[in-house]
Amino acid sequence: AAHDDLSIRAAANHQLGVIYGRAKSYPEALNAFKETLKADPQNEQARYNYELIKKLLDQKKEEEKKDEKKEEK
Numbered sequence: 001a002a003h004d005d006l007s008i009r010a011a012a013n014h015q016l017g018v019i020y021g022r023a024k025s026y027p028e029a030l031n032a033f034k035e036t037l038k039a040d041p042q043n044e045q046a047r048y049n050y051e052l053i054k055k056l057l058d059q060k061k062e063e064e065k066k067d068e069k070k071e072e073k
Contacts, residue, residue, distance in 0.1 A: 007039075010037070013035040016028075021032070026060070028055045030050065030054060033047075036050075
């Protein structure tokens with residue numbers, strides 16, 4: 001039964017991650033994919049999505065830093 005609960009939790013969190021990602025709510029999507037991987041560490045699709053969203057967030061942070069430097073000048 002515990003395995004079934006983990007499978008359901010993984011599927012639900014993965015779907016949440018996809019929904020958040022489409023809504024561009026990247027921090028929430030990242031967290032949902034992280035929860036998916038906690039429940040199902042072998043879920044390669046969730047791992048791929050996690051890495052993708054993490055890259056997007058990192059790029060966004062870099063762009064914000066560049067914008068801040070431009071504003072300081």
